[in-house]
Amino acid sequence: MRSAIILAQIQTLETQVKQDAIVFYAGSEEYKGISKRWSAIGSEDPGVVICPLNAGGVSMTVGFARENNIDLAVQCGRHSTDSSASTDGGILIDMSYMKQVTVNKNTSSIRVQGGALWRDVNEVASQHGLAVVGGTVSQVGVGGLTLRGGNGYLTPEYGLVIDNLLSATVVMPDDTELAVSAHENPDIFWAIRGAGQTVGVVTEFEFKAHPQPDPVWSGIRSHSGESVLSVMCALNSALAHPGGKAAAQAVLALSPDTGSAIVSAGLFFNGPEDAAREHFTQLLEMECLSDDVSMREYADAGSMLDPVVPPGGRKKVLGVQMTLPMRPEFVAFLLETIERQLVSEPDMKQSFLAIDYMDPSSICRVPVEDTAFPSRGDFLNGALILQWNDPEKDKPILSWGEGIQKLCENELRQSGREPTGLVSNFVGYTQDNQTPPVDMFGINAQRLLNIKAKYDPDDLFNKLNPLYEEKG
Secondary structure: OOOOOOHHHHHHHHHHHOOEEEEEEOOOOHHHHHHHHOOOOOOOOOOOOEEEHHHHHHHHOOOOOOOOOOEEEEEOOOOOHHHHOOOOOEEEEEEOOOOOOOEEEOOEEEEEEEOOOOOHHHHHHHHHHEEEEOOOOOOOOHHEEEEEEEOOOHHHHOOOOOEEEEEEEEEEEOOOOOEEOOOOHHHHHHOOOOOOOOOOEEEEEEEEEEEEEEEOEEEEEEHHHHHHOOOOOHHOOOOOOOOOEEEEEEEEEEEOOOEEEEEEEEEEEEOHHHHHHHOOHHOOOOOOOOEEEEOOOOOHHHHOOOOHHHOOOEEEEEEEEOOOOOOHHHHHHHHHHHHHHHOHHHHHOOOOOEEEEEEOOOHOOOOOOHHHOOOOOOOEEEEEEHHHHHOOOOHHHHHHHHHHHHHHHHHHHHOOOOOOOOOOOOOOOOOOOOOOOHHHHHHHHHHHHHHHEEEEEEEEOOOOOOOOOOOO
């Protein structure tokens, strides 16, 4: 059991890292600001926050935590809604001061420091006519999304974020810095692609950059709840594009104007408008409540969902798996269930269910054993985004959300598929879950355990998807 940090230790650590990190003491105004997260759920109070300015600052902090047996956590974009990036009284490494993004046009690659947000990456890449496979919300951290797989609008064309990761720099539990790639320390490179922060802190990522000289067609079309069956049929018909150019999201929510159920389609097409409109013809022929779809820069497309997930308040992200294709009648039932709950509990009115309509063919082409990421299958991913303010309502709201997860699991079973709890973009585990590694990582579990035993035998990195050998 690792301990909290005491004042004398904080002062010693501050002396050691003074040239390489900024130290924020508990209780200060700066500490309150740096500790504030996208969601109040899962947030604990660290004994000290260390903001490294470089990999050396990370290395010294990791070494200090190991030598003094102090609890350690790492946060990038501050978007987690569980305790996986949080510590109660220990050391919190906040990567937010390390946000540099560097383009190398000669190698068609982009280097990104571990504290950058996808907004930072998209803005720099677009200046060079390039794009990186990234998230669908620009305020999310690069590190958190990448280490958990990474799904985005370019995934149908180019695969997951980790499938576009060329190399990385990792600070290991013994505080050494390792360059990792398919050819250098390949076991660590394999592990960081999907297992989260189980073996080290990634201080820099190198991604493959794809040519993106032209704008993309994207935006949101909203339809009344009564149109849900037609909308889902249209999205089912537009799921696959021969070149992987199309992606979409179905969002089940309440209208902020009328308070009644709506189904919105976030649309994306990496190509000209005429080709996009031909692909989404069935949906575009329907009447809608609003439509802001247009040609825009790829960097702008990556932020179109930002307004519906503003920082602050209490939030919880619950991942679900959906059948491929989705049964429209089931989605209609989900929308009705969500509307009933959000109308009866106004504190939840900003909550919604987002279903990623992204052809998984490119994900499935990579064998599961090639990376630690275990969730490569022919299904759709979804995220139930619960948003509320009153902490007294935590238990009933989370219980209701888990009920939605069970409904989706039952739908999978009725389609002849057995749902799994394998780690994915929206599914992760903490120490509270006590989940066996094989239930988290399937056929990749034993290899991960072997790597963990070799590089982190004292379990310094134990916050996200904790790995331990089963007894008996």
